[in-house]
Amino acid sequence: MILDKGFWAGITLYPVSKTSPARAIDMIEMYGSERICANSACDWGPSLPTAVPRLGLEMKHRGHTEDTVNRIIFENPKRFLEQSPKCKIENKQR
Secondary structure (H helix, E strand, O other), X not given: OOHHHXXXXXXXXXXXXXXXXXXXXXXXXXXXXXXXXXEEOOOOOXXXXXXXXXXXXXXXXXXXXXXXXXXXXXXXXXXXXXXXXXXXXXXXXX
């Protein structure tokens, strides 16, 4: 419903509860990769700072293309944040 209305959706990754990388990928496979961003938890429970790169690796293992992985972990967050005129993120050569 959120995506159908044109809004953005965020998926917060947790190492032991709620949304695992596998569950996040299930959601991405169900709803597509447009206007979906992933982030790592950093709150009251256990968190894992490397959750987003691990999501990318798991997506590759499940057969997702480099373009789809890049869209979820870099391009979509960049597009979302750059909706603010105060935010400009430059692409760096990898």
